[in-house]
Amino acid sequence: MVVKIMHALVIGGTGLVGVELLRLLASDTEFSRIDSVGRSIVPDLQDRVHQVVMDLLEESLPANVTPDVVFCCLGTTIRTAGSQEAFRRVDYEMPMRIAKAARTRGAQHFILVSSLGANPASRTFYSRIKGELERDLQKLGYPSLTFVRPSLLLGDRTEPRFGEQVATLVMLTFRLLIPRSLRAISATRVAAAMVAAAKRRRVGVEVIENRVL
Numbered sequence: 001m002v003v004k005i006m007h008a009l010v011i012g013g014t015g016l017v018g019v020e021l022l023r024l025l026a027s028d029t030e031f032s033r034i035d036s037v038g039r040s041i042v043p044d045l046q047d048r049v050h051q052v053v054m055d056l057l058e059e060s061l062p063a064n065v066t067p068d069v070v071f072c073c074l075g076t077t078i079r080t081a082g083s084q085e086a087f088r089r090v091d092y093e094m095p096m097r098i099a100k101a102a103r104t105r106g107a108q109h110f111i112l113v114s115s116l117g118a119n120p121a122s123r124t125f126y127s128r129i130k131g132e133l134e135r136d137l138q139k140l141g142y143p144s145l146t147f148v149r150p151s152l153l154l155g156d157r158t159e160p161r162f163g164e165q166v167a168t169l170v171m172l173t174f175r176l177l178i179p180r181s182l183r184a185i186s187a188t189r190v191a192a193a194m195v196a197a198a199k200r201r202r203v204g205v206e207v208i209e210n211r212v213l
Contacts, residue, residue, distance in 0.1 A: 005029075005030060005031070005032040006032065006067075007032055008068070008069050008071060009036075009098075009102060010022055010034065011038060011072050011074055011095070012072060013073065014038055014040055016187040017073045017194075018073035019042060020191035022036055022042060022045055023191075024192060024195050025049070028195065030199060033050065035052060036052070037051075037056070037061065037065065038052075039053060056074075056098060057093060061098070067105065067107050068106075068108055068109065069108065069198045070102045072095045074090060074091065074094055074095055075091055075115075078125070084125055087125075087126075091129050092129050092132060092133050096136060099137055103140050108144060108201075109143070109144040109201060110137060110142045111148070111197055111198060112137065113150065114134055115130040116149050116150060116210050117149075118131040120132045143203055144203055146194070147208070148190055148194060149207065149209050150185045150210050151183060153185060154185065183210070185210060
């Protein structure tokens, strides 16, 4: 079997899943180049990762960033963002802008960390925005799309979120009583699922739900 060597672009590499994803990609020989684009640098990464600091809403992708596959790990909370409008800029507008730009450069596969319950018709603002992003990415002409829908993410955040810390404690305490589809999941497992999806290169839309992560 011929193994295709891929050029990867990661956005949101400073987040919980993004950091784990970059570490996995940096040690994987099936990726010839890894570009990490965002507003800040991820420390302690291998030299294989090319890091570009840019405003994801204002600046254009550098000319030499021509990915085969785009990994999107962007995400915030309304509390951190400060408003629903600011949340939408991070969780919808930024991914869509980069997705459009990468597609014009020839990107074939877009892999998104979405969310459990993502639905454009949801009454919950968070789930609705995630659903709208999934829906609108399908209009960009990508041959392959992968939506990963994790529940609460486990891992060491640089900026702990009190609400998530409480929810994590509850989930871990009552883990055996919680359905697998709702259980908290490690960021490392989510990142590994994204890399595996990139290698499968399945044509069409693939949705990876929390229960199979």
